[in-house]
Amino acid sequence: MIDATILLDGLAYGMVLFIISVGLTVTMGLMRVVNLAHGAFAMIGGYVAAMLVGAGVSFFAAAGLATLLVGMIGAVAELAVYRPLYRKGELAQALMTFGLTFVVIASLTSGFGTGIKTLPLPAALGGVVDIGFRTYPAYRLFLVAVGLGLALLLWLLIDRSAYGARLRAAVDNPRMARAVGIDVNLLFTVTFAGGCALAAFGGVIGAALLPLEPFYALRYLVLFLVVVGVGGIGNFKGSFLAAILLGVIDTGGKYLMPQAAAYLFYGAVLALLLLRPNGLMPAKSAT
């Protein structure tokens, strides 16, 4: 049954990647700002949730609160840090958000210490579940369910709602969007906050797979960027596909050839990016 394990574990891991990266698809893909601080927002979420759980709050409440809080922090960051960046080049954006990441890491470690933060799972997710042909950890099934649910929700929100249409209009042509009465600034603030909240949510519920430690924001950033890049910048379905593909490749590599797993992973990433420079599913509006 080793193959099923690989696929399921890969799927669960891919879902964590998706949940965190999809926020980056929002900020970097849709809003087109090189957001290297994305991992930092996920990290804040994880640390805050760890603190809350440590103080006796339930896991799910902590996840919700942390997501909300990071969403608010994201809104403030959009106003203070990101707004001046939209008109600048990629390098300025990369440097600025890199700097922000440093500041976040330093602040979190000075507040919470430099050790690894544990985020114990609630009892409901601790056990195993019988899935017909075998048993499987409830936590990983939960990840898969949440990932699928979120994918559906985002698809509805971005591709099917008026909000999504307005957002795309605002990104493609802010002046025109303003002319037809869209409050572009507000839209961007809300959207950016949403992207940060998604990062935090993923950081919290994925903490058992991507452990919270001082360099979390940098260590996993490459991973998140890669998912967005391989998927096609700004494409949700692409990110979903890429996250699962990369999750399975990485997990499979670790099970089957532990020595070469990382080569396999980054080799696949390189190959995918070289063969499809605009991603598995290039955004239609990308030029």
Added chain:
Amino acid sequence: MTQPALAVHGLSKRFGSLVVAQAIELDLARGARTGLIGPNGAGKTTLVNLLTGTLRADAGTIMLDGRPIDALTPEARVRRGIVRTHQINTLLDETTVCDNVAIAVAERDGIAWRLLRFARRWRACIDEARSRLAELGIAHAVERRVSELPYGEQRLLEIAIALALRPRVLLLDEPAAGVPSLEAHAIHAALDRLPGDISVLMIEHDMDLVFRFAREIVVLAQGRVLARGSPAEIAADRQVRAVYLGRSAS
């Protein structure tokens, strides 16, 4: 008759079901002054992109001085002598006017790969750039940054760079578009003084300019050549008037 500088046979291109160029036949004699006109969406820009190699044709051949250039990259075509100017500004904004031209001269002479022993050759590039700018009447601006230049002079600079590449065939993409009429005069003068051995294809919406400049006019509509002839013939062509002049120049 002598061999044309540029000869195009059966050039075709489609994007999906949209035909943007269909069996286009065109030739430019040495020293030709040909205007390319046509309504919006007629395929003028596509044709230019096919000639420069930015787009690959589905069928047909392009010959420069009797030799096919279809397999060449856009850069190689430039080195062979097919040079274009751009409608929108593509100059090096942070560089001086003089260096904008000198860099092109260096590229033309193949010294742009030089890392060593370049001082004298570069000096020569600068000198040539200065004299070319002086010929076009913008000697006063050589040391200024492009971004500080009035729009009309930027268009002149664009022409100076193209000429510095010593083109055989020059594709002028709306050389006077957007230039205020006060400054347009200098551009018209520069166009009148283009070296006689260069074959020029001018894409232009300004009918006055085309009819003044061109000795032959090619009308493009829906990706095909609708008519070609002298300005007088084109002006009299009823089909052309119906498709084009009637619509935009009435």
Added chain:
Amino acid sequence: MTALSESGLRRLWHGLPWALALLVYFTGGGYLGLGTHALVMILFALSLDLALGQAGIITMGHAAFFGIGAYAAGIFASHLSADPLLGLAAATLAASLFGLLSGAFILHTAGVTLMMLTLAVSALLAEFANQAHGLTGGDDGLQLGRMAPLLGLFGFDLWGKTAYLYALAVLFLWSLAAWRIMRSPFGRSLDGIRQNPRRMRAIGTPVWRRLVVAYGLSAAMAGSAGALEAQTTRSVGLGALSVLTSGTVLVMLVLGGTRRSYGAFLGATVYVVVQDFAAEIDPFRWMFVIGLLLMAVVLIFENGLTGLGDAARRALAGLPRRSGRP
């Protein structure tokens, strides 16, 4: 341009950093090791200035070449020869070959895709170094034995005096080369590609090929820097290849200012010195300071510290910000 004796002033200005570097040699004492490290990082930042500042190749993975240089020098010293110059040459060559090769693959792309490809290449390389225990020592890194005397004459002493001068000499030669490259027709065409690749294609520039060569040159410089680091500290670790190293050198360069004669010098020196002081207090507080500095560079003084200096000089001379010279 002030009305002061211009060429004399400029000559003085160009001599100043080197004079300071020599002053450190005589007065540095216990800080000579730190000084050597600063020289190495200046060279590394200078290499990035060629790729990023001049040619506009936005890379987040420049540590790949630094790391290759460091490991190549380490492996060379362990297995082939203890001669430092041969090791340096081998390391420089290895890094430049890898730069040409990887550049040939990734420089077809631009923007964010390129940024991610550079990240992926360096991550792949770091993973290789981590796994190839036999060659690189994996997690433990490599310890270099004693280097043979420079040119057979100058032994590496305990106080790092020879090491310092060795690094200074290599940096001097490379900065002369870089200075030439940036002013050559080749360098000017890179500057053009950075500003507007489309324009350069329109004048017949083979953009991809030129970028690959620039990338290879930059990689060679970075490889030299890595080799110096390995030889002068007599150790190589996985940190040399890490994303943090790529980020650090980016910070140094941007802090000092890109495409400026002494931007890399100022940025790397300030970074190394301040880090040394701050890290003794608390390494994470140091990250806070650097993070804030980076943000300030982007928001307030876009041309880095050297740009700030220019602005001050202009203000003193009472000149407008952008002088339209007559």
